[in-house]
Amino acid sequence: MSEIKLENVTYTYGAKTPFEKRAVDGISLTFEDGKITGLIGHTGSGKSTLVQMLNGLLKPDSGHIYLGGADIWAEPKKLRLVRFRVGLVMQYPEYQLFDETVRADIAFGPKNMGLSPEEIDERVIESARFAGVDEKLLDKSPFELSGGQKRRAAIAGVMAMRPEALVLDEPAAGLDPAGRDAILSGIRTYSEKTGATVIIVSHSMEDMAVYCDDIAVLADGKLKMKGTREEVFRRRDELLAVGLGVPMITDIACELMTLGVALGGDIYTVGGVADAICDSAAANGGENR
Numbered sequence: 001m002s003e004i005k006l007e008n009v010t011y012t013y014g015a016k017t018p019f020e021k022r023a024v025d026g027i028s029l030t031f032e033d034g035k036i037t038g039l040i041g042h043t044g045s046g047k048s049t050l051v052q053m054l055n056g057l058l059k060p061d062s063g064h065i066y067l068g069g070a071d072i073w074a075e076p077k078k079l080r081l082v083r084f085r086v087g088l089v090m091q092y093p094e095y096q097l098f099d100e101t102v103r104a105d106i107a108f109g110p111k112n113m114g115l116s117p118e119e120i121d122e123r124v125i126e127s128a129r130f131a132g133v134d135e136k137l138l139d140k141s142p143f144e145l146s147g148g149q150k151r152r153a154a155i156a157g158v159m160a161m162r163p164e165a166l167v168l169d170e171p172a173a174g175l176d177p178a179g180r181d182a183i184l185s186g187i188r189t190y191s192e193k194t195g196a197t198v199i200i201v202s203h204s205m206e207d208m209a210v211y212c213d214d215i216a217v218l219a220d221g222k223l224k225m226k227g228t229r230e231e232v233f234r235r236r237d238e239l240l241a242v243g244l245g246v247p248m249i250t251d252i253a254c255e256l257m258t259l260g261v262a263l264g265g266d267i268y269t270v271g272g273v274a275d276a277i278c279d280s281a282a283a284n285g286g287e288n289r
Contacts, residue, residue: 002068002164002197003033004054004086009063011049023049025221026063031165036191036198038208041218042243047201048091050218051167054199055086067165084113087163091170094150097142102133102153105142109161123160130190131156132182148179155183159190165197166190172207180204184211209233209247209268217242233268249273 011024024046031037041047052058053065056072056079064071072082090096099105103124110120128135131152137145142153155171168187172180184200188211191198202208208215209229216226219242225232232239233246236254246254246268253267253276262280266272 002085002195003066004031004165004197004199005066006030006050006053007064007066009050009053009060009065011046011053011058011060013049015061023221024053024060027218027221027223028063029216029223029226031197031199032214033197034191034195035213036188036200036211038212038215039199039201039218040203040205040208040215040244044220045218045242046221047218048169051088051169051199051201054165054167055083055088057088084109084161085163086165086167087158087161089155089158089166089168089171091173092151093154093158094142094147097150097154100141101139102128102142102145103138105153106133106138106157106160109157113161123162124156127156127159128153130159130186130193132186148175148182151175151179152183152186155187162194163196165199167199169201170203171200172202172204180207187211205233205245205247205250209250217244219243229268230266 006027006029009024009027010022012020012022014020027050039047039051049058053060059073065073067082067085072079097105099108106124106127107120110123125135128138133149133152133156137149142150145153158166171187172183175183184207187198190196200212212229214226214228215232217224217232217239224242225235225238233250236246236250239246249270250268253263253273257263263276265276267276
């Protein structure tokens, strides 16, 4: 069971100094077992701080974080095991590559877990496939790879530990559309094949609409809303009020609805909106065409 539950969690930087800032303020939130949840919010909303608490890199000032029903801070000496169970991919993870070959870099985590050479090899191949790393690249230096290939290799290194929960902070930042889609598609495949809980921090509403099941919205360190993609993106005005947006196609759909076009279902992807328009037209005898 890989559900992660936060219960009234608070974290403050620079406590009791003139620079005190509460980055996470009393958040209660559940990342459901086996689902992909997008975590969105403007810069400074608390997203990165929150994800660093999920595997114990940061300890909350107050509140509890549960992994599979157990408080991760109940036994601090066992946090190392929590970090194998909750894999965290920070922003621009390619800068953390260091070994002589891509294979050795991906194998670093499984080696630290004390696995046999045979199982390490199996995990390297498996995670490379999930992350979209061509096997021909495994024996190259990571520094010979392109930016997108490095990013995929770094993500594969975390996947190789087979974490029950995979947390990624802006995994597609700075990549071209093809590179972004390749990485996010691989993450979705990983979730589907392994049943892992996945949390993706991103500023791209389009990516959230395509790849996530649920979305949680943070603003000023607080949880503003959480729901399915449809539930969250239908609250466009509330998202705009906290400095966020919605996918461009959702903007178009919302404008159509203000003009009296009744649209139901998926209004956050191009295909979904096209289907909704056709359904609306059919229901009205074609008068909306």
